[in-house]
Amino acid sequence: MHSEELIKPDGRTLTLYSTQPIPAGLAAPSPFAEPQHANPHLRWHPLRGEWVTYAAYRQNRTYQPPPQYNPLAPTRDPAHPTELPAGDYEVAVFDNRFPSLALDAHDPPALDVPTAPANGKCEVVVFTQDAQASLGSLPAARIALLLQVWADRTARLRGHGHIQYVLPFENRGAEVGVTLHHPHGQIYAYPFVPPVPARQLAQEREYFLQHGASLLCDMARAEAADGKRVLYRDEHAIAFVPPCARYPYEAWVMPLAPCQDFGALGPAQRAALARALKTVLLKYDGLWDRPFPYLMMWYQAPTDGADHPETQLHAQFCPPYRMRDRLKFLAGTELGAGMFAMDVLPETTAYELQQVEIALEEAA
Amino acid sequence: MHSEELIKPDGRTLTLYSTQPIPAGLAAPSPFAEPQHANPHLRWHPLRGEWVTYAAYRQNRTYQPPPQYNPLAPTRDPAHPTELPAGDYEVAVFDNRFPSLALDAHDPPALDVPTAPANGKCEVVVFTQDAQASLGSLPAARIALLLQVWADRTARLRGHGHIQYVLPFENRGAEVGVTLHHPHGQIYAYPFVPPVPARQLAQEREYFLQHGASLLCDMARAEAADGKRVLYRDEHAIAFVPPCARYPYEAWVMPLAPCQDFGALGPAQRAALARALKTVLLKYDGLWDRPFPYLMMWYQAPTDGADHPETQLHAQFCPPYRMRDRLKFLAGTELGAGMFAMDVLPETTAYELQQVEIALEEAA
Numbered sequence: 001m002h003s004e005e006l007i008k009p010d011g012r013t014l015t016l017y018s019t020q021p022i023p024a025g026l027a028a029p030s031p032f033a034e035p036q037h038a039n040p041h042l043r044w045h046p047l048r049g050e051w052v053t054y055a056a057y058r059q060n061r062t063y064q065p066p067p068q069y070n071p072l073a074p075t076r077d078p079a080h081p082t083e084l085p086a087g088d089y090e091v092a093v094f095d096n097r098f099p100s101l102a103l104d105a106h107d108p109p110a111l112d113v114p115t116a117p118a119n120g121k122c123e124v125v126v127f128t129q130d131a132q133a134s135l136g137s138l139p140a141a142r143i144a145l146l147l148q149v150w151a152d153r154t155a156r157l158r159g160h161g162h163i164q165y166v167l168p169f170e171n172r173g174a175e176v177g178v179t180l181h182h183p184h185g186q187i188y189a190y191p192f193v194p195p196v197p198a199r200q201l202a203q204e205r206e207y208f209l210q211h212g213a214s215l216l217c218d219m220a221r222a223e224a225a226d227g228k229r230v231l232y233r234d235e236h237a238i239a240f241v242p243p244c245a246r247y248p249y250e251a252w253v254m255p256l257a258p259c260q261d262f263g264a265l266g267p268a269q270r271a272a273l274a275r276a277l278k279t280v281l282l283k284y285d286g287l288w289d290r291p292f293p294y295l296m297m298w299y300q301a302p303t304d305g306a307d308h309p310e311t312q313l314h315a316q317f318c319p320p321y322r323m324r325d326r327l328k329f330l331a332g333t334e335l336g337a338g339m340f341a342m343d344v345l346p347e348t349t350a351y352e353l354q355q356v357e358i359a360l361e362e363a364a
Numbered sequence: 365m366h367s368e369e370l371i372k373p374d375g376r377t378l379t380l381y382s383t384q385p386i387p388a389g390l391a392a393p394s395p396f397a398e399p400q401h402a403n404p405h406l407r408w409h410p411l412r413g414e415w416v417t418y419a420a421y422r423q424n425r426t427y428q429p430p431p432q433y434n435p436l437a438p439t440r441d442p443a444h445p446t447e448l449p450a451g452d453y454e455v456a457v458f459d460n461r462f463p464s465l466a467l468d469a470h471d472p473p474a475l476d477v478p479t480a481p482a483n484g485k486c487e488v489v490v491f492t493q494d495a496q497a498s499l500g501s502l503p504a505a506r507i508a509l510l511l512q513v514w515a516d517r518t519a520r521l522r523g524h525g526h527i528q529y530v531l532p533f534e535n536r537g538a539e540v541g542v543t544l545h546h547p548h549g550q551i552y553a554y555p556f557v558p559p560v561p562a563r564q565l566a567q568e569r570e571y572f573l574q575h576g577a578s579l580l581c582d583m584a585r586a587e588a589a590d591g592k593r594v595l596y597r598d599e600h601a602i603a604f605v606p607p608c609a610r611y612p613y614e615a616w617v618m619p620l621a622p623c624q625d626f627g628a629l630g631p632a633q634r635a636a637l638a639r640a641l642k643t644v645l646l647k648y649d650g651l652w653d654r655p656f657p658y659l660m661m662w663y664q665a666p667t668d669g670a671d672h673p674e675t676q677l678h679a680q681f682c683p684p685y686r687m688r689d690r691l692k693f694l695a696g697t698e699l700g701a702g703m704f705a706m707d708v709l710p711e712t713t714a715y716e717l718q719q720v721e722i723a724l725e726e727a728a
Contacts, residue, residue: 047583054706171695199413207410219410
């Protein structure tokens with residue numbers, strides 16, 4: 001993998017990635033001329049025991065672009081620079097202009113609850129230069145490259161000593177609030193292990209202490225043996241609807257062998273994981289013959305310097321639909337109590353997804 | 365408070381409540397003739413350490429009612445019975461026909477994850493016979509009656525020995541998935557303390573052990589002293605935007621004195637709490653001169669037989685809008701990481717709500 005780090009006129013960083021050498025002389029454009037002034041702060045929520053981040057300048061983060069202007073497309077008209085240059089590269093990562101977390105945040109307000117500077121980082125990851133593509137429509141080799149990019153970002157973000165957790169995710173579709181449909185995801189680097197991964201890690205740790213094995217690897221083995229909910233399986237990777245799905249079309253994707261983070265993936269595992277991921281994505285889009293919205297989260301070990309044999313790198317997909325034309329709303333019991341109520345069995349949605357025929361390219 | 369418990373033709377229970385005696389001879393109708401067959405089950409989510417409930421028969425819970433048919437209105441046409449009789453009563457509570465939890469659930473499936481019958485209860489609480497009203501438009505005396513009804517339901521549900529937690533809530537508005545706009549809420553009675561209240565209780569317990577006082581009472585005292593985020597305050601009750609709000613127009617409502625649950629409220633506290641609640645609701649609807657959607661959750665002590673001096677009865681409102689025409693979507697960082705990202709400061713939304721003038725009826 002080749003990469004090239006550039007600085008935008010407003011001070012933000014842009015990194016270009018490719019399986020091929022990146023041509024010299026590319027410059028990093030920005031839709032914004034003035035330097036960035038992001039100063040988010042954290043407030044402690046004493047009743048939930050968690051941090052909340054405040055970035056008031058985000059409220060008016062839209063601006064008036066020309067019609068058809070796509071800030072994630074390569075710049076074609078220098079009078080209207082986008083976030084990316086034209087040129088030969090495959091994946092691009094740049095600092096979010098309106099971040100919820102910022103490395104140089106400072107001077108949080110004094111309040112009756114504890115506060116802190118929101119010293120993290122928010123990055124945008126552009127999967128392709130093609131605005132009409134989607135993650136699932138990209139070649140498996142591109143998806144494998146993306147897994148390498150996530151590893152590289154995790155390594156770089158770990159370099160800022162205080163970053164405790166790196167979460168790559170993709171919000172896809174207007175149904176989950178996305179307004180920019182160019183294929184892209186995000187990376188949040190947190191100065192603490194956030195509540196959801198913290199809870200998962202605690203569960204994994206307890207299981208590891210009791211069984212001397214990874215909870216998720218054992219779950220994956222049981223799923224592979226049972227088969228009822230499996231969407232993809234090869235020697236190195238698996239995708240399945242978990243038996244405890246909280247969303248009707250939830251799916252998990254993971255390597256079969258123990259693997260703490262993106263950095264620990266070998267080439268064969270990456271290729272298999274890319275095919276597993278692409279399989280889920282193609283089945284999603286094939287289910288109702290239209291782009292299928294979802295949240296995709298990639299969980300890995302914290303970047304706290306410790307070894308985490310208890311945890312397993314994996315993706316969780318949380319799609320918002322419960323039927324073709326009905327969204328699943330999170331309401332009183334889900335958000336207020338934390339107990340998810342499902343109207344459909346995981347075995348049923350797994351069967352539906354199993355029936356979707358896809359044309360997966362041949363393995364290289 | 366007067367109440368009358370009736371049984372519907374399909375076996376479900378209906379209880380009518382009123383400040384006045386309820387006339388004899390009212391019969392409980394049902395839109396459904398056949399007996400209810402609800403058999404939800406729980407599956408353990410080993411990675412999150414929480415139960416998920418499955419009620420597959422809920423997926424097709426809509427049926428084809430006649431136009432304008434409102435199942436929560438009093439029955440006017442015996443050929444099309446609703447859930448409620450016509451007659452003199454104020455508030456009605458009945459068993460949800462499509463429950464996520466059921467007292468007689470049995471024989472859960474055997475799976476690779478632990479399973480259990482979903483032995484809880486789901487109730488519907490109709491606030492008024494007037495389909496055009498809203499909780500906030502009802503007289504404060506009706507809201508005070510509702511607080512008594514919630515106390516009565518909690519006491520009755522506690523009677524089923526295994527119920528550990530009773531959560532009254534209201535989902536309001538199409539924006540949070542509500543299709544039935546007759547003013548109503550729900551009550552979920554859980555056979556365990558669900559994750560969100562469990563987390564809150566743990567935080568309250570730790571604070572109580574350290575400070576010998578209630579976390580929420582101390583927060584309320586600090587808010588009252590500061591004043592910047594207060595929406596209502598009298599001798600007995602307070603409403604404010606919490607300094608750690610996770611939703612732009614979040615508000616909390618609570619009694620000022622320590623009070624574990626609805627059953628512990630005295631008449632003066634109930635009256636004050638009703639006025640505090642009505643104030644928030646009227647300010648919400650007044651903010652943009654239109655019905656304001658929200659989730660309203662009422663947290664109280666578990667029904668586990670133990671004393672809970674650490675916990676404080678209170679309501680949390682989670683509204684889905686971040687601006688007049690923009691919803692706040694919960695996406696990668698909120699649902700995937702559990703860190704909420706706010707685009708607006710609690711002080712700003714509190715100020716906006718403080719400026720909304722309302723006509724609160726005089727205290728009796």
